[in-house]
Structure formats: C-alpha cells, structure tokens
Amino acid sequence: MGDNRTPRDPQLPTHWFNILHDRPQYVTSAVSRSRLAGRLEAAGEGALLQQPLSLARQSINTADRFIPIPDEVLDLYAQYRPTPLRRAVRLEERLGANARIYYKYEGANLTGSHKLNTALAQAYYYARAGVKRIVTGTAAGQWGTALAYACQIMNLGCTVFMVRSTLHQKPIRGEMMRLFGAVVHESPSELTEVGRRVLKEDPGATGTQAVANGEALEVAGEDGQSRFAVGSGENSVLLHQTVIGQEAISQLALLDEFPDCVIACMGAGSNFGGIALPLLAAADDSRRPIRLVAVESTACPKLTRGRYLYDLSDALGNTPITKVYSLGSTYVPPPVYAGGLRHHSAGPLASAMHADGSLEAMAIDQLTSFRAGVLFCETEGILPAPESAHAVAGMMDVVSRHPRGAAPLVVLVNISGHGLLDLGAYSRFAAGEIEPVTPDEARLSQSLSALEEFNQAIAEAAEAT
Amino acid sequence: METVINDYISQELVPDPALLPLANDESLLDSGILDSLNLLRLVLFLEERFGITMGDADLLPENFASVNAICAFLRAREPGKEAAHG
Secondary structure, eight states: OOTTSOOOOTTSOSEEEOHHHHOGGGSOOEEOGGGGTTTOTTOOSOOOOOSOHHHHHHHHOOSOSEEEOOHHHHHHHTTTOSOOEEEOHHHHHHHTOSEEEEEEEOOOSTTSBTTHHHHHHHHHHHHHTTOOEEEEEESSSHHHHHHHHHHHHTTOEEEEEEEHHHHHHOHHHHHHHHHTTOEEEEESOSSSHHHHHHHHHOTTOOOOHHHHHHHHHHHHTTSTTEEEEOSSSSHHHHHHHHHHHHHHHHHHHHTTOOOSEEEEEOSSSHHHHHHHHHHHHHHHHTTOOOEEEEEEETTSOHHHHOEEEEEOSSSSSOSOEEEEEESOTTOOOOOOSOGGGOOSBOOHHHHHHHHTTSSEEEEEOHHHHHHHHHHHHHHHSOOBOHHHHHHHHHHHHHHHTSOTTSOOEEEEEEEOBBOGGGHHHHHHHHTTOOOOOOOOHHHHHHHHHHHHHHHHHHHHHHHHO | OHHHHHHHIIIIIOSOGGGOSOOTTSOTTTTTOOOHHHHHHHHHHHHHHHTOOOOGGGOOGGGGSSHHHHHHHHHHHSTTHHHHHO
C-alpha cells in the first residue's frame, strides 16, 4: 500500500455480499420493452444498456457469493469506513424498552448518507467504461450529492435532475452538488420532452423521481459520451451497499450480539438491502430467525398498499419493465420531507423479498417520523435525515410491541443519513407546522388502475407472441 | 456464425413475427429489437456460445447494429473463433 493511501481498517469488507448466489430466485423478473413495441403507449423507443456491462453483470450474477471490491474503490471506502455502530443506551432508557437497540450510522461521510457507497463504485465502473458524463435523477438529493462528489474525484462530468419539491425544501443540497462540480436542474424542467410534457399538464408540478429519471435518461441519450445512472433499486446498487451489513455483523460479533430484528427505511431498497441482506444470509447460515422490517412513508405506501406487478421506473418508459411492488409510475406522492421515500415502487429485489415473506413492511407518517427523529437527536446526539427518522419511528413501534416478560429484543436500525440539511423541516416540526400526510385516494386509485391495465396489456402482448 | 446469431435473435429476441425472416443487414436498433434487456441477453449468449468475455468498451452501438455488424465485431476481436465455434 502506498504512503498516500488511508490505512484500511481490518473491519472494512474487501468484498460485496451477493444475495443472488444464495437466492437466485431474486434475479430481477423483467419484460423487454421490445415485446411491447406498438402495443403500449408507455413502451419507449428503447435505450441501449446505460450501465457499463460490468455493473449489469453484477445485477444478474448468481455464481459468486462474494464479489471483490476494486482496489481503487476500497481506497475510497477506507476514507470513511467502517462506519460507527453504537448502542442507543439513552434512547433505550427513554423508551423504557425491553430491548438492546443498536444503530449503524451512515451519515458521517462527506456527502452525508449511505449513497456514497454505490456512487463511488458506479463512478469507478462508468469511468473505466470510457463514459465522460453521468446523468441522473435524485429525489431528496443524497444520491445526487454522493454522485456529484464521486464524479468529481473520478474526473467525470455530472448532471443531476433534482425533484422540484425537495430542491425547494433544501436548496443547499443543490449548492453542495454544484460545489462538487455537478450541473443541477430542477425537475420537471423545460430542458427535456419529458419535463415539458409534465409542465404542460401541470405547470406547478412538484416533480417525482420517475420524472427526474426520465429527464436524465433523455439527456443521457443526447450524446455518445453520457450515460444514465441510478442510486437505488438496481441489484448492483444493493450489492454495493452490503458493506453496511457486513460491517455490522463484525461489529456486533465483538459484542457477542446478533440482532433479532433489522430495521431500515424503504425508498427503493438500497439502504435496507445494504444492512439487511448480509444479516439475512448470516441468519440463514446459522439457522437463526431474523425479522427484517422495511419502513416506508404513508405518503408513498408501495409495499403496504401497492400491487406486485410489472411497472416502469421512469416517466419516459425507457428503463426495463420489472416486477415490483408499485403504486403505478403515474402516481405523484404528496411532497413530504422524506423525498427519498417518494419513489412509486420498491426495487425488484426488495419487492421479491416482500413477496416471499422475507421482509415485513410498515408505513409511518411524517409527523410520527419527525417526533422519532427529534427523540433520537435528544438521546443520541445525531439528527437523522427525515428518511432515516422513519426507520427510527418503525424501530420504536417494533420495540414498543415486544412483551415485557420476554427476553430483551436485540434490534439493529440503519441511520442512513444525517438531517443537518433538513433543519428547516425540523424547525417547522418544532413550530407545529408539520401534518401527517396521506395519499390522495382518488389519484392513488387511478394510478393503480392504470398499472393493472398496463399489466393486462403486457399479458396480451405475451399471448400474441 | 451469421446463422447461429440470426437464429438466436429471431427465436429469442424478435418481438413480432411480422419482423421475420430477419435479414443479416437489418438494423437491430432502429427496429426496436435490441433494447437494454435484450442487448444484455445477447451479450450473455454470445459469450457462452463463442467462449469470449466482453468488456465495457465492447458495448458500442455500432458493434450491435445488425447481425452482420455483430459478426464483424466478433471476427475482429477473436480471430479464428468462427472455425472453432461457428
């Protein structure tokens, strides 16, 4: 190792853990858009593989249980990993919990969230593939920030379409991305056909991750040197995040602990998968039971109220059509502060886990999540991101239901990011201005109907061929 | 080689029987036959069938524009493979 490198901690994993080796049934079930050409309005023109082949392979690899982390990426991980694992003793006392609560904290890196784990890996693979610029969509901004930084250090250009409602809520996120050299656009924008279409229908549109991704895809297709990337949902993204769970296993082992229950918030599944997948495998290996709980927002209840059907993940219809728990790609969630939980669908892997009962889901409203976030800050000195505050609230719900006379519950919760750029939202909470948010039932019903019609058309197309 | 690749694409990837028979110079991109998912399937097939490993730099649209283009690409990168596998 050269002198200019950060020393690697022995607890830093050298490999990503690949759940597809243990559970090949989780390989994404997808429908080629070409099967639908001419049959569905939503079937796009088709886009060549946006991901480098090496990343695409990671999403379908069932042969290798562990995949080596490239040396260059490991050096970058060493600058902030392993991340802390702590016991929330004061929170336990405050809750009067019959539980030992541990948390893994992913917010201590420069960009403030777990997203850096995959941003560094993706930027490495894209740069190696000869790509000159990465274009992406971001909801809450954690992914956009992480990717902007990763592109900066990999000498890649970066263009980010950030959902309008969250960019307005926390413009500093945009400034951070620009500081890292990214070009940042509000989505929906007038720059793309997708954005113009949305704005024509509703000039005040708050934006969604699906629209932001659609705009990013459109721009990525404009020249031969740019490619589109995503920060969650893809199997390869969850793979990169497994450093979280692997570290947690090692850190808990030093305390002679293994969790009964693992809890994380659910956007499309990357921080959830990152902490849960290695622990699921470790539990399987040692024949121990384990509960995996994914906490979503009541504003976007894809796991608790969605359908397990084929759906699009972008507004342009150019991403693969995958089988996921979804509220429909046309669903526009109300603008909650946990922008990272507003994606209309869970990723394919998390969806498959929910379908076979490997994960439980619960929905938490934002008022409850802010209460939990403040309590966590008061007791542990860490202000969780609004998304992570949902995980804290979910954890408190699980702990509160654990019987008094039973053995203490060992709980592990993932604090996926800090909330220091969300102080405005926390101030509004303190001022009593935050309300519980629920979906517009009429729009939700309309979107679910459209999703079912979309799947009927897929079935008819399959019959026709 | 052309026949092997044409057969695979015709049988596994062509979405609509109306597009058959597939000419070797037919554009796989303009016709919508190759989307990202089908391109990945085709890459995996070519690797297994011809005993090669493709890298990120191989995934250029011009290499997959038609059956003829795919064959030209494979012959250029793997001289002699056709005799062994095709």
